[in-house]
Amino acid sequence: MTYERYESPIPVRVPRWRERLGQYWKLVRGDRPIGVLLLLWPTWWALWLAAGGVPPLWTLFVFTAGVWLTRSAGCVINDYADRWLDPQVDRTKDRPLATGAVSGREALAVFAVLMLAAFALVLTLNRLTVWLSFAGLFLAATYPYLKRHTYLPQVYLGMAFGWGIPMAFAAVQGEVPALAWLLYCANILWATAYDTWYAMVDRDDDLRAGSKSTAILFGDLDLVAQGVLYALALLALALVGRQAQLGTHYWIALGVATVLVAWEFWIARRREREPCFRAFLHNNWIGAAVFAGIAAHYALT
Numbered sequence: 438m439t440y441e442r443y444e445s446p447i448p449v450r451v452p453r454w455r456e457r458l459g460q461y462w463k464l465v466r467g468d469r470p471i472g473v474l475l476l477l478w479p480t481w482w483a484l485w486l487a488a489g490g491v492p493p494l495w496t497l498f499v500f501t502a503g504v505w506l507t508r509s510a511g512c513v514i515n516d517y518a519d520r521w522l523d524p525q526v527d528r529t530k531d532r533p534l535a536t537g538a539v540s541g542r543e544a545l546a547v548f549a550v551l552m553l554a555a556f557a558l559v560l561t562l563n564r565l566t567v568w569l570s571f572a573g574l575f576l577a578a579t580y581p582y583l584k585r586h587t588y589l590p591q592v593y594l595g596m597a598f599g600w601g602i603p604m605a606f607a608a609v610q611g612e613v614p615a616l617a618w619l620l621y622c623a624n625i626l627w628a629t630a631y632d633t634w635y636a637m638v639d640r641d642d643d644l645r646a647g648s649k650s651t652a653i654l655f656g657d658l659d660l661v662a663q664g665v666l667y668a669l670a671l672l673a674l675a676l677v678g679r680q681a682q683l684g685t686h687y688w689i690a691l692g693v694a695t696v697l698v699a700w701e702f703w704i705a706r707r708r709e710r711e712p713c714f715r716a717f718l719h720n721n722w723i724g725a726a727v728f729a730g731i732a733a734h735y736a737l738t
Contacts, residue, residue, distance in 0.1 A: 460533045461547055464516065465509035471718055472512065475631065476504045476598050478724025479624045482731055483605035483617065486681055490735035496608050499558045500601060506558075510551035511577045511597065517544045518581030526642040552577075565607040573600040584643075588654035591636060595628030616680050623673030627723070630666035633659070634701070634717035638710045660702065667698045674727060683734045690730020694723045 466472060480500050484492040491497075516523065516534045523535035533539035552574060559570045576597035583590040599621050606617040629651065636643070636652035637659060643650055655662040671691065678687045701716040 460538045461543075464513055464533045464539055464544065464547060465551070466512045467509070471721060472508050473505055474721045475628070475724060476508050476601065477501065478721075478728050479599055479620070479627075480504055480601035480605055481728050483602040483620060484609065485728070485731045485735060486616065486620065486677075487606045487609035492605075492609055496562065496605075499561060500605060500608070503555050503558050504601065506551050506555040507573070507577060510548050510555070511580070513544050513548040513551065514578055515581040517541060517548070519584075522584075522643075522646050522648055525646045526639055528639060528642075559604075562608045563611060565611060565613075566604050569600070569604045569607055569613075573597070573604065576600055584648050584650060586649075588649045589651060590649070591629045591632040591651045592625065594632050595625035598628045599624035616677065619673060619680060620677050623670055623677060626666055626670035626673060627720070630663055630670060631717055631720040633663060633666070634705060634713050634720075637705075637708060637713040638717070659708065660706070664702070671695055671698070678730075683731065684738050686733035686737060687730035690726050690733070693730075694726045697723050697726060 462468065484497060484500060516532055519529070520534045520541065523529035523532050529535060534541065534544055556570060556574075559567055576593070580590065580593050580597045583593050587593075602621045602624060603613045603617050606613050633651045633655070636650035639648075640650070640652045643653060651662070652659055671694065674691055674694075677683075678691065697719065701719050704719075705712045705716040
């Protein structure tokens with residue numbers, strides 16, 4: 438008679454430092470890069486427009502790394518401000534601050550480290566860019582608190598997400614021309630629209646928790662309001678192309694972006710949570726299309 442030997446698996450003990458790093462990685466949304474991309478595309482739009490093509494490589498590095506640092510810091514301060522709300526929302530209840538895996542004090546320390554690193558990079562640029570960075574810090578730190586007091590936090594998010602635009606022009610040209618502010622307005626409209634898709638995912642939970650958003654403000658007219666926002670964003674981008682004297686490649690790209698917007702309305706037409714979230718994620722391709730048009734114009738003409 439033979440006997441098979443069965444051994445129960447021995448649980449692997451994860452070192453505490455690795456476990457903490459894993460929690461911090463989740464805290465800064467390192468596993469969800471969509472926010473970085475939605476910040477990166479407008480920043481690159483501005484850099485290429487300001488430089489008339491590929492910007493200086495160090496400036497490109499500073500802004501690209503700065504996007505990751507500031508977006509990560511924004512996620513941390515957002516979760517810190519929403520630690521009362523996130524446990525009540527199905528999509529956010531497992532975040533490190535919501536579960537207590539990371540303390541509020543730890544989160545503030547992570548936020549400070551990220552912002553100091555971003556500021557250290559900015560200090561290598563000119564004085565105007567450094568001064569503008571203080572406004573960017575204010576926008577990033579105050580945005581999460583608006584959802585308690587106003588139905589327009591998505592507009593403020595657009596202001597915060599797009600602040601890299603005037604900073605990019607300042608870094609490359611030493612000034613912030615009218616073109617930069619027009620592009621900034623286009624980004625505010627676009628960000629308000631795509632973050633409204635995101636807010637539509639959480640609308641029922643936000644209503645129960647007493648939080649506010651454009652999705653709640655728009656109510657049954659949400660798709661109509663979205664149509665207006667996207668139309669204005671595309672119009673503003675068309676004005677950018679006209680003022681910057683961009684050529685055929687840009688207008689083709691803007692046409693592609695328009696088709697991509699139409700596709701978002703199709704997939705989210707019933708206002709269901711999952712399709713609305715897919716529509717939000719889909720905006721990465723809109724940003725990429727616009728950038729491709731700008732880059733192609735300077736590379737091929």
